[in-house]
Amino acid sequence: MRVSVLLPALLTPLAATAQIIDSPDGETAGIPANYTEAKAGWFDLPDPLVGADGKPFADAPAWREKQRPMVFETVETNQYGRVPPRPAAMTFDVFDKGTPAFGGKAIRKQVKITFDEAGEHFLDLVIYQPAGGGGKRPVLVNIGWIGNNLAVDDPGVKTGRQWNKDKLGREAATAPNPFGKLNFLPMALERGYAVAHFNYTDIEPDDPAGFAHGIRKLYLKDGRTAPAPDEWGAIAAWGWGLSRVIDYLETDDGIDAAKVTIFGVSRLGKAVLWTAARDERVACTLASVSGSGGASLNRRRYGERPAHLVARFPHWFAANFAGWAGREDEAPWDSHFTLGLIAPRAVLLQTGSTDKWSDPYGEFVAARAATPVFHLFGQKGIEEYSQPPHGKPVMNRLGYLMHEGGHGTVPDDWPVFFDFMDRHL
Ligand code: GCU
Numbered sequence: 001m002r003v004s005v006l007l008p009a010l011l012t013p014l015a016a017t018a019q020i021i022d023s024p025d026g027e028t029a030g031i032p033a034n035y036t037e038a039k040a041g042w043f044d045l046p047d048p049l050v051g052a053d054g055k056p057f058a059d060a061p062a063w064r065e066k067q068r069p070m071v072f073e074t075v076e077t078n079q080y081g082r083v084p085p086r087p088a089a090m091t092f093d094v095f096d097k098g099t100p101a102f103g104g105k106a107i108r109k110q111v112k113i114t115f116d117e118a119g120e121h122f123l124d125l126v127i128y129q130p131a132g133g134g135g136k137r138p139v140l141v142n143i144g145w146i147g148n149n150l151a152v153d154d155p156g157v158k159t160g161r162q163w164n165k166d167k168l169g170r171e172a173a174t175a176p177n178p179f180g181k182l183n184f185l186p187m188a189l190e191r192g193y194a195v196a197h198f199n200y201t202d203i204e205p206d207d208p209a210g211f212a213h214g215i216r217k218l219y220l221k222d223g224r225t226a227p228a229p230d231e232w233g234a235i236a237a238w239g240w241g242l243s244r245v246i247d248y249l250e251t252d253d254g255i256d257a258a259k260v261t262i263f264g265v266s267r268l269g270k271a272v273l274w275t276a277a278r279d280e281r282v283a284c285t286l287a288s289v290s291g292s293g294g295a296s297l298n299r300r301r302y303g304e305r306p307a308h309l310v311a312r313f314p315h316w317f318a319a320n321f322a323g324w325a326g327r328e329d330e331a332p333w334d335s336h337f338t339l340g341l342i343a344p345r346a347v348l349l350q351t352g353s354t355d356k357w358s359d360p361y362g363e364f365v366a367a368r369a370a371t372p373v374f375h376l377f378g379q380k381g382i383e384e385y386s387q388p389p390h391g392k393p394v395m396n397r398l399g400y401l402m403h404e405g406g407h408g409t410v411p412d413d414w415p416v417f418f419d420f421m422d423r424h425l
Pocket of ligand 1: 265266267268289290291292293326
């Protein structure tokens with residue numbers, strides 16, 4: 001059954017979203033991209049609270065027990081793909097057990113997490129805890145773009161690895177990335193948070209041609225040469241790696257594993273959203289510009305669409321997802337299901353006012369559509385009918401922040417992120 005859960009939001013005069021300025025339509029990868037709000041479409045969304053019998057669930061325990069598994073399976077099998085459980089062979093080698101860093105402001109730890117007996121698949125994790133005070137700290141886990149050595153100015157950090165697209169192999173990490181530096185680290189330490197970082201391509205190369213070097217290959221079944229159509233794409237694989245980091249953090253006596261926040265930007269914003277939906281140990285999620293394939297609605301014909309995603313990044317999603325490109329209106333789910341799966345845990349969607357490719361308004365509408373799930377748990381979400389202007393964040397359990405500017409984070413986002421964590425952890 002479908003219901004127009006969004007009617008009030010969609011009837012809001014579009015003038016309320018004046019910060020989205022229309023521009024001429026364009027195209028990417030030969031596929032048109034619309035930037036005219038009036039052409040973004042009207043649509044009904046499936047209701048995550050309505051069961052297979054057409055009746056809405058009215059209480060949280062019943063929804064959790066009966067409906068959530070169905071909502072989860074729908075998104076998992078159609079979009080991101082099933083992931084394997086924690087590997088039995090996994091080991092944690094804490095090769096740096098606590099070294100003073102940054103002039104004594106922090107204690108650094110480094111851990112090699114190995115997934116398989118052969119030692120072929122591993123990730124390097126670096127953790128900074130605020131020095132002094134003792135006790136267990138809440139932790140912000142950044143699934144990052146670069147080797148740990150490049151993410152911080154700390155000569156004690158082991159040189160990480162990076163994927164080389166030309167040589168089709170991993171090599172020592174030397175290439176910086178503008179998204180990559182942990183500029184927020186001093187603020188995190190001041191505010192009492194530990195920070196953990198690893199490079200996402202340690203799990204799975206971000207390259208369709210890199211499959212032979214990624215974790216997904218290790219789990220191929222039934223003589224297959226690629227995952228089954230409902231099995232993990234790279235985004236789910238990166239998120240699986242995040243879960244393995246949480247497995248380690250649960251064993252670290254300096255970390256409060258009940259207060260794990262995960263943070264990722266762009267494709268890694270997509271990865272943190274799906275990780276939070278899948279792994280209920282995640283207490284708080286900061287999804288930066290997750291856009292299409294993340295928090296933005298697939299149905300909205302604005303900016304990047306599923307057709308662009310599967311054409312340009314065929315390795316990101318379960319193979320089934322490609323079958324929905326161009327048929328989004330028929331799909332049994334949309335991104336508000338992913339957000340609803342995170343309820344009642346905290347999640348903040350951060351967007352940028354000029355980042356039209358990521359459709360910031362589409363993220364807002366999805367969050368509004370997921371809000372009834374948060375209400376079911378007695379939590380607030382997006383209570384406003386029109387998109388808040390930039391610089392006016394919604395700080396409820398399901399929150400929304402649009403900065404003035406483009407793709408990525410800006411320095412002003414960080415105080416908001418830490419306020420959000422302080423409030424909800
Ligand atoms: C591309 C892609 C986006 C993605 C972004 C990124 O722009 O189209 O979906 O979020 O890359 O990860 O940087």
